[in-house]
Amino acid sequence: MTRYVMTIDLRRCVGCQTCTAACKGANATPPGIQWRRVLDIESGEFPDVRRTFLPVACMHCGNPPCEQVCPTRATTKRADGLVAIDYDLCIGCANCVMACPYDARSIVHEPHYAYGDAPMAAEAKRFDPARVGVSMKCTFCVDRIDHAERSGQTPGVDPEVTPACVNSCISGAMDFGDIEDGASSVRHLLAETQHFRMHEELGTEPSVYYIWDKS
Amino acid sequence: MKPSTPRAAALAAPKQQRNWDWRAAANFICGGAGGGLLLAVAFAGIETPAARIALLLGLALIATGLTCVWFEIGRPWRAMNVYRHFATSWMTREAVVALVVFATGGLALLTGMRGLIVLAGICGLAFLYSQARILAANKGIPAWRHPASVPLMMATGLAEGAGFLACVAAWFGAAGSSWIALVLVALVALRAWFWKSYLVRLDDDGAPDEALKVLHGMSSRLLLLGHAAPAIAAALAVSGAPGRGGWLLAGGLLTVGGGWFMKYTLVRRAAFTQGLSMARLPTRGRGVPGPQVKPGWKSIQGAKAG
Numbered sequence: 341m342t343r344y345v346m347t348i349d350l351r352r353c354v355g356c357q358t359c360t361a362a363c364k365g366a367n368a369t370p371p372g373i374q375w376r377r378v379l380d381i382e383s384g385e386f387p388d389v390r391r392t393f394l395p396v397a398c399m400h401c402g403n404p405p406c407e408q409v410c411p412t413r414a415t416t417k418r419a420d421g422l423v424a425i426d427y428d429l430c431i432g433c434a435n436c437v438m439a440c441p442y443d444a445r446s447i448v449h450e451p452h453y454a455y456g457d458a459p460m461a462a463e464a465k466r467f468d469p470a471r472v473g474v475s476m477k478c479t480f481c482v483d484r485i486d487h488a489e490r491s492g493q494t495p496g497v498d499p500e501v502t503p504a505c506v507n508s509c510i511s512g513a514m515d516f517g518d519i520e521d522g523a524s525s526v527r528h529l530l531a532e533t534q535h536f537r538m539h540e541e542l543g544t545e546p547s548v549y550y551i552w553d554k555s
Numbered sequence: 556m557k558p559s560t561p562r563a564a565a566l567a568a569p570k571q572q573r574n575w576d577w578r579a580a581a582n583f584i585c586g587g588a589g590g591g592l593l594l595a596v597a598f599a600g601i602e603t604p605a606a607r608i609a610l611l612l613g614l615a616l617i618a619t620g621l622t623c624v625w626f627e628i629g630r631p632w633r634a635m636n637v638y639r640h641f642a643t644s645w646m647t648r649e650a651v652v653a654l655v656v657f658a659t660g661g662l663a664l665l666t667g668m669r670g671l672i673v674l675a676g677i678c679g680l681a682f683l684y685s686q687a688r689i690l691a692a693n694k695g696i697p698a699w700r701h702p703a704s705v706p707l708m709m710a711t712g713l714a715e716g717a718g719f720l721a722c723v724a725a726w727f728g729a730a731g732s733s734w735i736a737l738v739l740v741a742l743v744a745l746r747a748w749f750w751k752s753y754l755v756r757l758d759d760d761g762a763p764d765e766a767l768k769v770l771h772g773m774s775s776r777l778l779l780l781g782h783a784a785p786a787i788a789a790a791l792a793v794s795g796a797p798g799r800g801g802w803l804l805a806g807g808l809l810t811v812g813g814g815w816f817m818k819y820t821l822v823r824r825a826a827f828t829q830g831l832s833m834a835r836l837p838t839r840g841r842g843v844p845g846p847q848v849k850p851g852w853k854s855i856q857g858a859k860a861g
Binding site: 349350351377379381383384390392394396405407408409410411412413414429430431432433434435437438439440441442443447449472473474534536538539540542544550551552553554 | 566567570572574575579624627628629630631633634636637638639640643644645646647650689692693694695696699826828829830831832833834835836837838839844845848850
């Protein structure tokens with residue numbers, strides 16, 4: 341049984357936002373909408389202060405609250421662990437937005453462009469009317485994962501079938517793969533390190549692991 | 556002067572939700588009161604003309620709430636898709652129950668049959684329960700997902716229903732007004748108790764600071780105007796004080812107003828998201844890991860996840 345997960349090594353992330361830009365380029369999200377973000381968190385009190393970068397997006401939960409509340413079955417949990425949205429079924433009720441404890445979902449009710457009311461040529465070319473008025477979020481670059489089925493490539497190993505953010509990461513902080521595959525790099529990483537999953541206490545079983553120290 | 560931009564750190568803190576506006580709030584406000592009113596009519600035993608008016612009002616309230624939601628959703632012409640996920644979605648269940656409410660309520664309205672009025676009342680209760688569970692199923696909003704929100708939403712729906720029934724009874728000068736006023740006092744007291752219990756439990760279990768600030772900020776006004784005042788007015792109606800009908804009407808209106816104020820606050824103003832957090836800070840710099848960081852939440856010793 342396949343379950344795709346992402347690991348993010350917080351020790352390595354430098355907050356460059358390359359993954360944010362790569363996601364935006366790969367998925368053509370409208371202005372103001374970022375499926376992947378890197379938060380810059382300052383904590384502590386002087387002189388004991390810290391600055392930490394926290395990349396966040398949809399956690400592709402094993403027990404997704406968004407899927408449970410969705411009245412249309414537009415949001416589904418796939419057999420490979422990805423949480424997907426069928427834009428043709430979604431009614432844009434925003435119940436999933438409220439159910440997600442990771443602020444991962446958004447709805448754009450009207451088309452927005454970077455400069456004024458008219459799209460630039462690149463925006464017009466990639467504009468998808470199906471994504472207006474419906475819920476959207478990070479897909480783990482699902483089209484690439486699906487392509488792996490046909491091409492025989494391995495997500496997390498072959499860049500063509502690996503999420504754009506992971507490919508773009510300059511510090512090697514992000515990794516992706518099948519946690520059920522004993523030979524996968526994510527499996528090895530998790531075995532060798534200490535990690536947490538965000539808001540795990542809510543029972544969502546997120547598929548994104550944050551590495552914070554060696555084991 | 557350069558305009559200030561939000562600091563990236565602020566993005567991790569809980570934010571007031573912006574996706575469900577007054578139209579979604581109106582569904583909980585009107586729908587809950589409508590469901591409660593249908594139940595109140597079913598067991599009040601009032602005369603047929605008054606019962607019919609109350610039934611009509613209950614159905615109209617539910618219809619108003621659902622219409623508001625229809626105007627809010629992103630793809631209104633696909634609204635029928637809402638019936639596709641009965642297995643786990645309380646929104647689907649609410650939509651299914653709404654159909655049964657309108658069927659039974661409509662028939663009760665036409666025929667005036669006692670059995671149908673009772674059936675419509677039970678369906679009204681189911682509608683109210685569905686709405687309470689819709690809120691509680693939203694794990695992204697700590698003030699909603701707390702288990703204590705369900706009895707609170709139920710209690711206010713029942714109190715508002717009794718409040719509307721008191722208004723109708725006062726209007727018609729119904730003979731059973733004393734009994735209705737007595738039930739109104741009891742339901743207002745019950746709502747006050749569930750409100751206090753909700754606040755205490757939310758404090759104990761944890762919620763975003765801003766949400767607690769909003770809820771505590773409105774609590775004294777709610778207790779005074781939404782609970783004490785209607786209870787006194789209804790008690791005066793029970794005691795047979797002069798202007799009894801007026802006291803009953805005032806008690807009913809204040810009960811409804813208090814409940815609507817509370818629900819609007821809960822759905823809009825106190826609806827702060829979970830925010831993002833780190834269970835541990837990574838080993839960087841000095842080479843030692845740091846403690847948990849959870850912006851926008853008070854550090855509460857021994858508190859649960861909230």
